[in-house]
Amino acid sequence: MPRLYCGEPLATGAVLALAAGAARHVQVLRLQPGDTITLFDGRGGEYDARIEHMGRTEVRVQVAAHRDLECETGVAVHLALGMPANERMDWLVEKATELGVASIQPLLAERSVLRLAGERAEKKQAHWQAVAVAACEQCGRNRVPVVHPVQPLVAWVAAQGKPGFVLSLREGTQALARAAASLGEVTLLSGPEGGLAPAEEDAALARGWQAVHLGPRVLRAETAPLAALAVLTLAA
Structure with a gap:
């Protein structure tokens, strides 16, 4: 039906x-x-x-x-993304919705290839929200994740009252699954192509964000947040 x-x-x-x-x-x-x-x-x-x-x-x-049917996950994951370019962001929004993301925050990072502002950013936000709706129609979700307006990454991090997790390639980080164990709500920051600039990651860590990793391999900008969502939601 x-x-x-x-x-x-x-x-x-x-x-x-x-x-x-x-x-x-x-x-x-x-x-x-x-x-x-x-x-x-x-x-x-x-x-x-x-x-x-x-x-x-x-x-x-x-x-x-x-x-009264629901298929939401036990963990509410709010995904903040340094936007990947072109159709990769569309694909990421679609698959993140299927995996149960609670909300998506597109971010303009230093290394972002996709540069959006003004009316163009508003049109892209509306387009991504429509992608999320279509994904819900297909996958059986009855709650549509909100796609927030595009914001500059550093300004967005500075405005957050509660720190979350940053996907990082730095040595000495903790595995995401271990760091976020037993949490009912998680905010996860992931970079664009090339990752977060050192200053961006430093700014998040200085505000209490925790650097985490997904394993020994370097994942693409559109793959890493989906892998993180799978870690956090599929077992919940």
């Missing part, structure tokens, strides 16, 4: 017109009045819904029973 995200609160018995993107999805699937779909609004659980009307641009549905 198709699963679609609805941006407005849902309630059993309500009749509503689907948003343009969801309506196009229903039309592409060639669904007809009387067919059923699954809707979720990000507040928990999901709803059965029956298509009542199929127009050229409008699709109306009636919301039916609510199912």
Whole structure:
């Protein structure tokens, strides 16, 4: 059964017109009045819904029973990313959502290839949020991770009241799995291509962030945060 995200609160018995993107999805699937779909609004659980009307641009549905289903992980991981370039960030957002990330903070780091600001940054944020929604529709999640506005890395670290973990290649760091054992919420900072600049990592460590590693191999900018998510969430 198709699963679609609805941006407005849902309630059993309500009749509503689907948003343009969801309506196009229903039309592409060639669904007809009387067919059923699954809707979720990000507040928990999901709803059965029956298509009542199929127009050229409008699709109306009636919301039916609510199912209290969840597949969230036991650890809320907030991922702060020095943005990798081009389609790698899209791929990272998609896969991080599938792995259960709670939120994503795109960061402009010293070594970032992707440089975003102003209207272009806002458009990219909206695009990445849509990627996260589509990933939730596919993987069965009913809670959509928030993709925050792009921020400069050093300024973002300075504004954080509670330190987290920094993925690091420095010697003497602790394994992430051991450092974060038994935590119910984790903030994880990962660098772009080439990693964090020494000054950026030093700034985080000076504010109480803990340097951690994922093992002896050097992982790509788009691989390391996903490996960290797998360590933290798949066993939770």
